[in-house]
Amino acid sequence: METMEKPLETLIVDSILDAIADQRLVAGTKLGEQAISDIFACNRAHVRRALSMLTGWQVVDHLPNRGAYVATPTPQDARDVFQARRAIETTICRNAVRLADATDLADLRRHLAQEDAARGHDNRPALIRLSRGFHILLARIGRNPVLARYLDELTMRSSLIIGLYAQGHATLCAEDEHAGIVAAIAARDEARALSLLDQHLRHIEAGIRFDDVPPATGGLAAALRG
Amino acid sequence: METMEKPLETLIVDSILDAIADQRLVAGTKLGEQAISDIFACNRAHVRRALSMLTGWQVVDHLPNRGAYVATPTPQDARDVFQARRAIETTICRNAVRLADATDLADLRRHLAQEDAARGHDNRPALIRLSRGFHILLARIGRNPVLARYLDELTMRSSLIIGLYAQGHATLCAEDEHAGIVAAIAARDEARALSLLDQHLRHIEAGIRFDDVPPATGGLAAALRG
DNA sequence: TGATTATTGATTGTTAACAATCAGTGGTAA
């Protein structure tokens, strides 16, 4: 048996995507080539490829001769991203209602339990990760990798948006709206599931406030170690 | 006034995307680094970056140590892509019905005229480009760049799918279903517009036949000159 | 002092040479 080959660029890309999703990397942070190649002990060429891929994910902006920066979504971007999420997650949810089997329902319930636990311990980083994870899990159950990939991207951008425009506010996935959606899916009640999901997404979007000024950046190295 | 700087990678990426959209580049074609750097008279590093971006567009597959190839969508990919299109274009069309102004309607009608002309002259390449262009135009009128970007990607993949699985069949945008959609938009009849669009997309999808074997590849250089 | 201009250090962009890998060719043995 061969050892599982690990493409280096993939590691870099995934690390940075994770850091963005978890809101450890905030919008506007500079992604210097040297800094990254130091952290991952690799060639600058690899970093370059990785940054190019991240540009494709639309979470990194590349300014010629100036370097790469974590994208800073505008208020217009925020509206567009959430509208896109409603469009895509509606279809994902419809698929999930139709396709979810016993295993999937068990996965969903286990996920809800984890969210509860994190809420109980006031574990904010875990809650951020789990809140996103719920939507990703729904997409996997929907069994459309094309839509799942887009949702990956959109939730990533949502993390940047929330980090930028909803810092102070407790915009962190209200109570357990997720639980209601799971119940509706288990009951095969498509209309209710879609309605609750739409409400949920609008609720998240309503929590963002554009009058807040974006504060400043955090460190890169720190964000990539956690 | 400064001269408009033209990033070289962008030229390569756009050329290849255009060639795919126009079905001059077919699924499975090898995209050799040497060949491309010869065509564009540039460094291999630029080609490498361009191919990396195209991978992000999901129309190019990268096999380690084997090179880059135009993606070959599976039947499952085809289903997923068209379901994603229905999800996204539904919202785009809703936006278009709401936002289309006089200029937009004029653009749409001019586009229909161009399609008619191309049909009249049996100009198949023009028809391919215009058929895709209609959906892209709708997305621009919808004024959500996030959705528009995804539709760009999905129509590109649709071109590959149609080129693969609907070669012989006259799957080329039936008659003028587009005209009906424009009429509904002009009448601000959202329900009718959505229904016609959904029908249209299902009609296109119905034209693909998975039992046909993918034939073979065409030349790269030829595809990129046109 | 305040604004403008050089200079400098660091960062990104470019290039070419070298190494590793693969596909196809041709040869050898059963």
Place this chain on the structure above:
DNA sequence: TTACCACTGATTGTTAACAATCAATAATCA
């Protein structure tokens, strides 16, 4: 013939050195 193996040419992957550009500091002049 068929299967297997070594070789070869071509292609991709990697690295390091060099050039160009930018931001920040320091210096100059009104």
